[in-house]
Amino acid sequence: MNEHAPIRPEPQRLAKRLxxxxxxxxxxxxxxxxxxxxxxxxxxxxxxxxxxRDEQA
Known part of the structure; x- marks a missing residue:
């Protein structure tokens, strides 16, 4: 694993995010x-x- 790669948060359930x-x-x-x-x-x-994911709208 690249130690300089940004850590991306895990995807979350759509219902929870909404x-x-x-x-x-x-x-x-x-x-x-x-x-x-x-x-x-x-x-x-x-x-x-x-x-x-957070970047999805």
């Missing part, structure tokens, strides 16, 4: 995601368990 951004409960976030209301990098994601 709940922190809105703010809302994770359960509400799961409903928004499952309902097709959430896009990641322009693509609708309907799986609350999907993993996203």
């Amino acid at each position: 709940a922190a951004q809105l703010p809302c409960s994770r359960r509400d976030a799961e409903h928004y995601i499952a309902g097709g209301w959430v896009r990641v990098d322009g693509t609708v994601v309907e799986e609350p368990m999907a993993r996203v």
